[in-house]
Amino acid sequence: MLLSEVGYARPATLEQALGVLADYPGARALAGGQTLLNVMKARAAAPDVLVDLARVPELHGIELGSDGTLELGAMVTYTELVASAEARARPILGEVCAQIADVQVRNRGTIGGNVCSSDPTNHLPPLFVALGADFTVAGPSGERTVPAKDFFLGVYMTAAGPGELLTKITVPPGRSDGFASVAIGADGTCIVNAAASVNGGVRVALGCVGATPVLVEAPDSDSIRGAVRDSAIDPPSDVHASADYRRHLAEVVAARAVEQAGGRS
Amino acid sequence: MDVVTSQTVSVEVNGTTFEREVESRRLLIHFLRDDLDLTGSHVGCDTGNCGACSVILDGTLVKSCMVLAVQADGAKIETVEGLAQEDELSLLQQAFSDHHGLQCGYCTPGMLMSATALLRQNSSPSDEEIAKAIQGNICRCTGYWNIFKAVKAASGQEVGE
Numbered sequence: 248m249l250l251s252e253v254g255y256a257r258p259a260t261l262e263q264a265l266g267v268l269a270d271y272p273g274a275r276a277l278a279g280g281q282t283l284l285n286v287m288k289a290r291a292a293a294p295d296v297l298v299d300l301a302r303v304p305e306l307h308g309i310e311l312g313s314d315g316t317l318e319l320g321a322m323v324t325y326t327e328l329v330a331s332a333e334a335r336a337r338p339i340l341g342e343v344c345a346q347i348a349d350v351q352v353r354n355r356g357t358i359g360g361n362v363c364s365s366d367p368t369n370h371l372p373p374l375f376v377a378l379g380a381d382f383t384v385a386g387p388s389g390e391r392t393v394p395a396k397d398f399f400l401g402v403y404m405t406a407a408g409p410g411e412l413l414t415k416i417t418v419p420p421g422r423s424d425g426f427a428s429v430a431i432g433a434d435g436t437c438i439v440n441a442a443a444s445v446n447g448g449v450r451v452a453l454g455c456v457g458a459t460p461v462l463v464e465a466p467d468s469d470s471i472r473g474a475v476r477d478s479a480i481d482p483p484s485d486v487h488a489s490a491d492y493r494r495h496l497a498e499v500v501a502a503r504a505v506e507q508a509g510g511r512s
Numbered sequence: 513m514d515v516v517t518s519q520t521v522s523v524e525v526n527g528t529t530f531e532r533e534v535e536s537r538r539l540l541i542h543f544l545r546d547d548l549d550l551t552g553s554h555v556g557c558d559t560g561n562c563g564a565c566s567v568i569l570d571g572t573l574v575k576s577c578m579v580l581a582v583q584a585d586g587a588k589i590e591t592v593e594g595l596a597q598e599d600e601l602s603l604l605q606q607a608f609s610d611h612h613g614l615q616c617g618y619c620t621p622g623m624l625m626s627a628t629a630l631l632r633q634n635s636s637p638s639d640e641e642i643a644k645a646i647q648g649n650i651c652r653c654t655g656y657w658n659i660f661k662a663v664k665a666a667s668g669q670e671v672g673e
Contacts, residue, residue, distance in 0.1 A: 248558050249537065249539075249542070250537035250538075250539070251537065252517055252535070252536075252537055253517070253536055253537045254515040254516065254517055254536060255515065255516055255517070255519070255536035255580070255582050256513055256514065256515045256516075257582075257585075258513055263513045266513055267513050267515065270513075271515065277580075277583075280578055280579065280580070280583070281560060281578050284539070284560075284577075284578050284579075284580070285559055285560050285578065288558065288559070296515050297536070297580075299580075299582075299583060301583065326572075348648070349563070349647040349648025349649075350573055350626065350629070350644070350645060350647065350648050351563060351566055351573050351574050351575045351578075351626075351648045352560065352575070352578075352648065354572045354573055354574055355572075355574055355575075355578065355579070433647070434647060
């Protein structure tokens with residue numbers, strides 16, 4: 248499928264990238280392109296200009312602070328995260344990225360693209376919500392920090408507004424995390440997923456059950472199924488699972504994710 | 513900051529440098545096939561699922577239907593045409609032939625590039641690693657078992673019947 252005519256800019260700095268976004272209201276950031284180029288083929292998106300972020304150095308790199316805090320550039324690919332020695336400080340990050348799609352997609356797809364597309368079936372939105380990550384968003388008026396739980400506003404909608412870019416994701420220290428999903432085939436699209444972090448209390452973020460990740464907190468591991476049941480989630484029905492079945496699966500994957508997290512404490 | 517709808521793209525494909533004026537909207541797979549006449553890489557699904565268009569871009573396996581040609585400016589690209597040396601099949605290609613690793617052949621260029629990328633990183637992959645490495649490549653003849661055997665044989669491992 249041929250794409251519609253589109254402009255292309257390849258900024259070399261974050262300032263240049265923000266400049267193009269400001270000058271062209273119909274411009275869109277191009278990260279790994281593993282979602283955007285396909286939706287452009289389908290004419291579901293029609294940006295006037297693509298701003299290729301591949302050569303913006305500020306958006307790359309993984310840094311591990313002395314206290315265990317990880318700073319992940321928005322343009323870090325899944326493959327880079329899986330291979331990163333620093334990212335092993337929080338093992339769940341590499342484990343989840345290794346189960347996204349396939350080798351080719353992991354080589355190009357970025358963590359920033361995964362969260363900014365805000366597809367309810369994506370892996371990383373619930374993971375970063377459960378981990379309590381902070382997202383740094385840069386725009387014409389400077390930088391601001393948005394907690395992961397406030398970043399996802401709806402299907403395909405995030406707190407990074409027009410003219411803004413997600414620049415990095417900051418993950419606090421910790422190890423007791425888990426992730427579980429029921430997917431369409433191995434490493435396929437998730438039908439329901441859950442990420443858990445057990446550091447004191449139990450935090451679970453459910454994916455695929457609403458427009459945005461649903462955060463469920465419980466005082467201890469044993470009460471997580473009940474907490475999910477009481478959370479009044481309203482999941483969609485589709486060809487893969489009815490709403491009732493998704494509700495059931497949400498309890499199951501939440502319990503599995505918490506069990507995995509508990510095994511690491 | 514320049515915004516362009518076409519630009520000169522320079523790439524090195526299988527050791528040969530090409531320079532062409534390319535529209536920004538052109539996908540890498542169409543650039544390779546239609547502009548450079550390298551039709552070994554195939555268009556299967558055109559939605560990023562099937563892997564028939566897989567090529568190696570600066571050492572990294574990618575699906576060339578999900579990369580713009582302008583994004584590849586300055587890159588080194590390897591396609592299936594570059595695997596054989598002076599009409600001698602690569603070890604992997606010979607193994608595909610020996611083990612009947614292709615039927616209709618449509619997925620084969622992508623399978624070969626994925627397996628080539630795997631064997632460069634991992635000269636003796638486990639069964640699971642082989643399966644994971646070709647997960648992004650669909651064979652609609654469903655001849656996966658013979659493809660799997662060919663990759664295993666090319667890595668010098670014994671292949672059961």
